Structures are given as structure tokens and as C-alpha cells.
Amino acid sequence: MKTAIITGASSGLGREFVRQLADVFPGIDCYWLIARRRDRLEEMAAGLPDKTVECLGLDLCDTMSFVALQEKLTAEQPEVTMLINNAGCGYLGSLGQVETSTQTRMIDLNLRALTAITNMVIPFMPEGSRIINVSSIASFCPNPRMTVYSSTKAYVSSFTVGLSEELRDKGITVTAVCPGPMKTEFLDVGRITGNSKMFATLPYCDQVRVAAGTLRAAKAGRTIYTPRLFYKFYRVVAKVAPVKLMVKLAKT
Numbered sequence: 001m002k003t004a005i006i007t008g009a010s011s012g013l014g015r016e017f018v019r020q021l022a023d024v025f026p027g028i029d030c031y032w033l034i035a036r037r038r039d040r041l042e043e044m045a046a047g048l049p050d051k052t053v054e055c056l057g058l059d060l061c062d063t064m065s066f067v068a069l070q071e072k073l074t075a076e077q078p079e080v081t082m083l084i085n086n087a088g089c090g091y092l093g094s095l096g097q098v099e100t101s102t103q104t105r106m107i108d109l110n111l112r113a114l115t116a117i118t119n120m121v122i123p124f125m126p127e128g129s130r131i132i133n134v135s136s137i138a139s140f141c142p143n144p145r146m147t148v149y150s151s152t153k154a155y156v157s158s159f160t161v162g163l164s165e166e167l168r169d170k171g172i173t174v175t176a177v178c179p180g181p182m183k184t185e186f187l188d189v190g191r192i193t194g195n196s197k198m199f200a201t202l203p204y205c206d207q208v209r210v211a212a213g214t215l216r217a218a219k220a221g222r223t224i225y226t227p228r229l230f231y232k233f234y235r236v237v238a239k240v241a242p243v244k245l246m247v248k249l250a251k252t
């Protein structure tokens with residue numbers, strides 16, 4: 001049975017990926033949904049009567065979750081035709097002013113878990129499969145006050161470009177989506193709400209449209225997908241302008 005694995009499926013953009021996956025990839029019959037809040041995943045599963053849904057309540061900051069996932073993969077040998085690495089977090093706060101565990105949590109989830117899961121799942125992916133990595137506009141230029149977050153997302157975009165070349169011969173495509181701010185739990189979890197002028201002024205992306213556009217971009221085999229014209233333009237500017245100037249403008 002063709003299987004999709006979606007991390008961070010319990011809220012925000014991840015929920016939208018789950019809701020819309022069948023519109024663009026109707027042939028996938030089994031979903032493995034991953035997040036800590038299993039009750040939320042079970043609610044999602046109840047809304048997908050045509051699919052076989054497995055709810056995996058895993059904390060991806062805990063390396064034991066990798067052991068559990070590897071064991072499940074090895075035991076069940078699924079045919080994974082879609083992997084969506086969506087789980088992520090971003091905390092506002094300069095280095096030295098926020099708890100160390102908060103800064104390292106972004107590395108554990110956005111980098112380590114994404115890398116570990118991708119490495120574990122690729123051997124189960126046949127030709128024609130897709131990987132989607134959720135990056136951010138934060139990957140285009142370092143964002144002071146969110147330096148760790150923007151660095152993790154620079155990794156995600158870079159990882160995507162490298163991996164897509166590695167997997168070209170296997171016929172597996174890899175797409176990074178780079179959305180601007182979205183009104184999801186991310187903003188409250190990251191203590192951004194009410195604390196960032198930048199987030200208060202930037203145009204927002206709608207997660208429903210971001211998910212739809214990303215799934216289409218993955219189907220088309222695109223490597224980097226940036227929703228909204230404003231952010232496509234920002235990506236170009238960030239590429240050509242001196243980084244020392246950009247970093248002053250990109251302060252969160």
C-alpha cells in the first residue's frame with residue numbers, strides 16, 4: 001500500500017497537508033501522521049474514512065522516537081511514496097538571552113529530526129516518490145533575534161538542493177517550501193506574537209494556499225517553492241544584495 005509520512009500533522013500547515021494530500025496525490029492510501037499530540041492526530045484520522053491512518057505520538061526532539069520509527073519501518077516495510085518533513089519550531093530571542101534548551105530545541109527538531117527521518121525513510125521510497133521539506137523565507141538571509149531559527153532553515157533549503165541532486169538517479173524529487181509568516185500556533189509557541197515589529201508588518205501567507213501550492217510544486221518536481229510574489233522578490237533581492245546590508249533589514 002502506498003504510504004505518506006507527515007510530521008507535525010497535528011496543527012497548522014501540517015494539518016493542511018494531510019487534508020489536501022489526496023487532492024493532488026490521490027493514489028496514496030495509507031498515512032502515518034506524526035506529532036506529540038496524538039489526540040489531535042486521531043481527530044484528523046476520523047475525518048479521513050477512505051484512508052488507513054496510523055497516528056504516531058512521537059516527540060521528535062527525543063532520539064528514542066527515531067528508534068521507534070526505524071523499528072516500525074523495518075517491521076512493516078512500507079512503500080513510502082511521500083515524505084513531508086513539516087514539524088518545526090522557531091523561537092524569538094537573541095543568543096545568550098533565551099534558555100539554552102530553547103535554542104537547541106530548534107536544532108533538534110528542524111535539523112536533527114528532519115535529517116534522521118529522511119535518512120531512515122529513503123530506503124523505503126520507490127522511483128517516482130516525493131519528499132517535501134518545510135523551510136521558510138528565513139532561509140534566504142540570517143534573521144537577528146531568530147538567528148538559530150533562520151540558520152536551521154538555511155540548512156533545510158541547502159539540504160533539499162543537495163538531496164534532490166543525490167536522488168535524481170533514483171527518480172525521487174525533493175521540494176523545499178519557503179513560506180512567509182502564517183497565522184498558526186507557531187507564532188504563540190515561539191513567543192513571537194506581540195514581540196516582533198517585523199512579524200507585525202510583513203504580509204502573511206495562508207497555510208491552506210501554501211499547502212496546495214506546495215503539493216502542486218512537489219508534483220511538478222520543483223526544488224524550491226516560494227509562495228507569494230512579495231517573497232519571490234525577497235528571495236531574489238537576498239541573493240543579489242550584500243548580506244551585511246540584508247541582515248540589518250531582516251532583523252525580527
Ligand SMILES: NC(=O)c1ccc[n+]([C@@H]2O[C@H](COP(=O)([O-])OP(=O)(O)OC[C@H]3O[C@@H](n4cnc5c(N)ncnc54)[C@H](OP(=O)(O)O)[C@@H]3O)[C@@H](O)[C@H]2O)c1
Binds near residue numbers: 034035037186
Ligand atoms: N507559521 C509561520 O509563520 C511559519 C513560517 C515559515 C515556516 N514555517 C514552518 O512551517 C512548519 C509548520 O509550522 P506551523 O506554522 O504549522 O506551526 P504549528 O502549528 O506550531 O505546527 C508545528 C507542528 O510541529 C509539531 N511538533 C512540534 N514540536 C514537535 C516535536 N518535538 N515532536 C513532534 N512534532 C512536533 C506540532 O505538533 P505537536 O505540538 O502535537 O507535537 C505541530 O504539528 C514548521 O517547520 C515551521 O518552521 C512556519
